[in-house]
Amino acid sequence: MAEATVARLFRVLRLATLLITLVFLFALDLPLLLANADAYHSFAAEVTAFAVLVLVTGFAGVRLWGDRPLRWWRWPALAAVFGASAAAVFAVPTEYVGTATEWSNGTIGWLCLLLLADRSLVSVLAALAAHQVFSFGQLVLTGGGDRATLVDLAMITVLVLGCQLTVAAATAAVRRMAQEAAATAAQEDRVRTAEAVAEQLHRDRRLRLANLTTTTVPLLAGLAAGAPVADRVAYAVEAARMRRLFAENDDVEDPLLHELRACADVAERKGVRVFLGTWGERPELPVAIRRALTEPVMACLATTVGEARVTLLGAAGSVTVSVVTDAPPPESVRAPAEVTVTRRESGGRYWVEAHYRPPAESRDH
Incomplete structure (x- = not known):
């Protein structure tokens, strides 16, 4: 629940960044671009740069709206943003650098935030710093870096960066919260899984103890009390069980x-x-059915003197376990209604078969 809440908050922050970027592009940059069309060295270069920024924003917005990560696409997009910024700045005459004519200055940072929102804060700061170094460096290189112009650009930079760094810090904080929430959720899942496994193991142990209580425990109690061993077959069956x-x-x-x-x-x-042989494919069987199929085998092997042959067959969803021995099997073998037990005897050989076929409704599913 907390993880989903943090994820929604992170998405809202990224959508807010997208909205701010669109506002800068169409409500601030586009009017400035059109109003100063005659001032640029190349108006076509300015329009191209603006179009590139719009395309990158649209691409990032589509990916964000569809909850699809940018993955490696962010790096070509970021390179296109810086390339468009350079083209836009170099098309501005020196005397207009750092003024409103240079429309792209405040927008590049928002695009950096949009493209790097799911990256570390260091990546965002590095991109913003690179943009500011380029802006001030270009002003100095073009000869427009007088003191008044540099102060004006510094003031604008502080105002813009103040907003951008606040959003970057908030985004990084929410991203850390999302990572911590995911780690907490994963830990809770591991704990719940471990508890479920422990509970299942406890139930299995109690079930095994209950099964042994009705058969094995009485025999062991009799041995402990010094009772004579009258039927070794019973002990052999319990050992196999x-x-x-x-x-x-x-x-x-x-x-x-x-x-x-x-x-x-x-x-x-x-x-x-x-001798144990198998043939055919067998369906997955619950423990109760497997026990019912192995009970005749245990009983027959307990009375076997020299040799026995056990065969496991699977066909059409049914399972058959048969055993051929050289000694008479016990008279009674426990089996549920789903398992049919058949006995035969021929020439001193004894054949016992346990056959399981799932109900018709189970086969239909």
Whole structure:
């Protein structure tokens, strides 16, 4: 909010600078130019210089109105402004230098402010100083630098620079405020992101703890109480479930495949040979569905004696996880309604498949 307010204020200042420049050009400079047409060495040079300043002002105004930065275009435009200033001044007879006939003197600084408003204050001061050095230097070089003329030019310069430096300082202050507001907003975004990540991690930890409380904790409590180990399969399943929970937090390209590998690793640690193959492209799945697809694999691997083959298939938005083992799987495997579990047995080999197909409305979207 503060950043947007400062940005609007900065835009208003630049528009005010544009308006002042247009007022100088058309309300002050143009009448002076036309009124002194006969006094110039070359009226065509004066008109050309005026046209260049109008074009540069129009270009900067269009970019400003459309909220488009000047970028590198500012430098050719600034060079054109100083070139037009030089042409306008050298077309003024020596006796008229520093008088109202020299119409461009007070306008160049406003154009510098317009073109350099989004640059540092040092850049603006350097441009204004260069313009004043040129004005006084040209007066001296043309032989018109008597004391009275120099004093008159100095007084005019002080009056004009007083207004221009005030606008330059205000613009620089607002620009610094905009930078500080942007930095503050970025810091606030980082803090909010960190808080959101921390809250999500906290929710994930609580969810994992809740999942373990219903299955793993009772087994560990029984071990701690000295109860005999009657069913090693249950412990193997819980070990695989814990490995899967840890794997769910890993940042990987294919979470389901990663979690299946974690489940297979538990079986391999007890000497089971596990072959894992994949085929096809699979959609992104929520954690609950991935857990439902890996539950049959964990249960089957827990009872496997020597060898198991796990296959992960993806086709037409559906996902299928199947496992072939050499030992009967547990009788019951938990699965939500979206996942269909199928069992088969042939020649001492046991095949279990978990199939997920998203609802029709999800596929349509």
